[in-house]
Amino acid sequence: MTEDERGAILWRLKNDPDLPEDAEFEVLAYTAMLWSGWECDDAAVLYRILPDGAPQLHVLAGIGVTQDRLLETLEERLAVYEKVAADTRAFITRAKGLPPPREWRWICTACKTEGKGDEPKVCPTCGADDAWYSYNTIADDRMSARERMRNLGRKLRGEPHA
Numbered sequence: 001m002t003e004d005e006r007g008a009i010l011w012r013l014k015n016d017p018d019l020p021e022d023a024e025f026e027v028l029a030y031t032a033m034l035w036s037g038w039e040c041d042d043a044a045v046l047y048r049i050l051p052d053g054a055p056q057l058h059v060l061a062g063i064g065v066t067q068d069r070l071l072e073t074l075e076e077r078l079a080v081y082e083k084v085a086a087d088t089r090a091f092i093t094r095a096k097g098l099p100p101p102r103e104w105r106w107i108c109t110a111c112k113t114e115g116k117g118d119e120p121k122v123c124p125t126c127g128a129d130d131a132w133y134s135y136n137t138i139a140d141d142r143m144s145a146r147e148r149m150r151n152l153g154r155k156l157r158g159e160p161h162a
């Protein structure tokens with residue numbers, strides 16, 4: 001635990017509505033709790049209230065994990081972290097040696113000129129310098145930026161793709 005982490009955890013303990021007001025805490029242990037798609041319960045803390053409090057487990061936020069399930073939950077989290085680490089290593093191994101990232105396709109929103117690569121500062125056709133929009137399409141995509149924009153409009157209107 002870094003000093004910054006300790007300071008942040010102490011601040012959160014002092015401001016936690018489930019803990020005594022005006023208490024002085026000592027952080028005995030801390031670990032981040034990592035989730036996918038879940039923004040709460042980000043830290044498990046072992047603390048004691050100074051000067052002579054007994055060690056207590058606490059979940060910062062405490063939205064989904066109750067203190068009586070904390071250790072069990074941390075064991076479950078550990079299994080997930082180990083799987084994610086293995087998946088990440090496998091992903092990197094699989095992805096190494098692929099060709100370099102593909103270029104983006106751009107379109108001038110003023111005159112609809114399309115190009116490949118980085119967006120130019122000024123449109124080579126109409127000279128607009130504030131009309132650029134880089135579409136989420138790649139240069140070797142079989143669809144042009146204009147077709148993709150048209151399909152996006154159809155999708156937003158609930159119409160089928162062309």
Ligand SMILES: [Zn+2]
Pocket residue numbers: 108109110111112113123124125126127128
């Ligand atoms: Zn243009």
